[in-house]
Amino acid sequence: MRRIASIVLVCLAAVSCKMVNQLTDTANELFHGEVVARVGEHKLHRAALEQYIPAGLSSEDSARVAQRYIHAWAEDLLLVEMAEEQLSAEEKDVSRELEEYRRTLLKYRYGQLYINQRLDTLVTQEEIERYYKENPERFGLERPILKARYMIIPADSRSLKTLLKKMASDDDSELLEAETLASTVAIKYIDAADTWQDAITLAQDLGTDYKSLLGAIKNQFAKLPDDAGNLRVAYVVEMIPEGKTAPLEYVTERIRDLILSARKHALESTLEQDLLEDARKNNKFVIY
Helix, strand or coil: CHHHHHHHHHHHHHHHHHHHHHHHHHHHHHHHCCEEEEECCEEEEHHHHHCCCCCCCCHHHHHHHHHHHHHHHHHHHHHHHHHHHHCCHHHHCCHHHHHHHHHHHHHHHHHHHHHHHHCCCCCCHHHHHHHHHHCHHHHECCCCEEEEEEEEEECCCCCHHHHHHHHCCCCHHHHHHHHHHHHHHCCEEEEEEEEEEEHHHHHHHCCCCHHHHHHCEECCEEEEECCCCEEEEEEEEEEECCCCECCHHHHHHHHHHHHHHHHHHHHHHHHHHHHHHHHHHCCCCCCC
């Protein structure tokens, strides 16, 4: 009788465990949301998938992004599963590679800490000018750069002739009038006459390619009609052709970065030398 009772209790316990597991799985499903894909025991829930879909997409684009992610998720799991099955125990042992990666990561992080604690980030204008004068070969232009005022305007606008005249003026009051007028009749108007910019940047802002823009320049004006009935106009205040040395103001930030980069390399060399010297002094590093 006692034996029968024990068997009944074991059966009840097994059933109870199964029910608990089922209830746990159900709770997980409810918590994580609808399952959208499964690979073996791995499940991808809608909530996790939605984190990888950018907001603002159309339903069609969202579906395509979701499908690509689901396929990538499944391929990753299946590839790992196949590797686990097909590779030998020796081939699956990645401890050496992990240790090498760990060492590399630690060295990198300490190097960054060492540099951040010692790097002087102040670069004076005098240093920038000296670097510019000593390294002119570094600043040859690959493409022309320009200072320009430009606009996109309906080609049949009655104000076009007036705007063309005023945007080419040297008089501040007329330039202000040009901006005011353009704000009401032009689709776009930009006065970048004080800023150097790459010909590609200007062309892109006008919705064309830079070769077409440069080829259209006549008497400082480039006028490019489009298929929508608009005219894309640039008045070139100043231009430096490719092959010439870029002006200092155009490359100032680049020079600042170059100087900081040189300082970082110097600190890296100092770190390596200091480590070796300290280790020799303390007998931690000995060559026999």
